[in-house]
Amino acid sequence: MKLASLKTGSRDGALLVVSKDMNRAVVVSQIAKTMQEAIENWDATRPGLDKVYEQLNADILKDAFALDVSKLESPFPRSYQFLDGSVYLHHMEKARKARGAEMPPNYKTEPLMYQGLSDRFCGPTETMVFPDATLEPDYEAEVAIVVDDVPMGTSKLDAGKHIKLVMLLNDYTLRSLTKTELPKGFGFMQAKPTSAFSPVAVTLDELGNKWDGEKLHLPLISGINGKQMGQPNTGKDMFFTYLDLIEHACRTRSLSAGTIIGAGSVTNQDEASGFGCVAEARIHEQMMHGKASTPFLKDGDEVYIEMLDDQGQSIFGAIRQKIQTL
Template identity: 40%
Template sequence: MRLATLPDGPDGRLVVVEDGSARAIACRTMLAWLDGGDAALGPEEDWQPEQAMACLPRAWQFLDGSAYVNHVALVRQARGAEMPERFWHDPLMYQGLNLFTGPRDPIPSAPDWGTDLEAEVAVLTGPVPRGATPDEAARAIRAICLLNDISLRGLIPDELGKGFGFVHSKPASALSPLAVTPDALPYDGRLHATVHVEVNGTKLGETRAGEDMTFDFPTLVAHAAKTRDLPAGTVIGSGTVSNRDPDGGPGRPVDAGGRGYSCLAEQRMVETILDGQARSPWLRPGDRVRIWAEADGHDLFGVIEQEVIEWHKLD
């Protein structure tokens, strides 16, 4: 089942998308459906993807992991820092903003922010009890989507230097227009699909989401629920999808025959490792980002397509 949210108040109106048409769902919102609400369908109506909000505009909680430990390893390698062994066995995770922008909403940027995209896979959960096992967590995963985790790299070092986590450097992220139930996807705890990323029409990444994922989604959800109940409407992100080269190298650009990168930071890290310095710029006003995922030539979640704009204070 493919689900989308159309504009109608802050949480929108939930529809099921089938063969170019949409049908309203009785429980009305994605939050209600995730909580086990009535899934009876209404009459058909036109489906216009460009009108879609984030598939879940307001979540109860957003927890973002770093399941592709290769990404963390490259960060450490570029800095000349040792990679802690525990990172391969104990997931990294932080708590982010639980409001999501739409797939076509702009990305505000300022010159010193170091604005970056991060193409991720995310799961939407029903209720998860505290201390859930991975098997119990797997049964609570109700839908899967794409996430563009906006990261302001220029602000991260100062925030992490305080020893208290992200706030300013992690603004609202965008969710794909469609969320899809696991039974309708090539999914076995990992999504087996290619995540495509373009910046200004140039291919940045064609990474494989099902490969090099150290921690699968049931493991991430169970980790998040170790000491807390997770309410229905929790979003768990995978972290940046990241692949190494088959020969163990740090990853080549797409135009050099590699799978490329799901964020600019990783591209810059590889440039630093290979050439001693980063060359690629961060996102700037006027840049356009496109993120989508395919399996067997089929688009899975629709397209996240955002333009970077100059930040200004809202009136």
């Protein structure tokens, strides 16, 4: 099943069920008015949503309409909690090397995670505004999960049953600020502005055998101004899985329904797969040629992130955003 949120002028939009081919959609306020309402009552709402999805794909719903992705909010226009990890250690090692930072001593025994801004997310085709191009804006192509209510202390063994939805994520980073902000020892604040998510969130059954219960095994395509930056496989070189991330996140707190958990910028050790952010490309160029040539994001650039199934069809729709610097 594919779900989205329609722009309505309200902060949370209106819940949509979207057809498998992403050509049609229908408002389902009779089941749940918003995505947050649906996830908070998932056991009650899921059967009705599944039925609508089946009817929508059969093209028998009179109130269905053509889907215009530009009229969509983020699937969750805002969330009570957004957590992002860094489980592709090759990316973490490169990013820290670029700013002259040492790796944490326990980075291979427990996941690195931060709590990010979540009171408003950027829509999948909405212009992303940065205050200053000198802050070195960068994108990070990721995959995120959405959970229902997770009790404190939930083990890895039980974590999988709480994963309800999957989305693509662009976790924007202002690279110049990480160099001054993180050494303070109090985590991200200014260096991590709002994030953006794919047009639709999908249930696990939409992913078929590409979801193995802990992670997703498909290339994540990203690029700038139509030029592909990379297509690393999300299941390769993932040191910790989504189950590890859930267990880590709920060690001392419960997670409320609708909590979003990202796994960090996707990268493979095989550099033939390319890169999931500008910083990695620049580090590679520095190592190979003595200087970086790929610029950070600038005014007028367009970032895209997408994932295709084995038949070449878009699973989540594309994050496609123009960049504006003030």
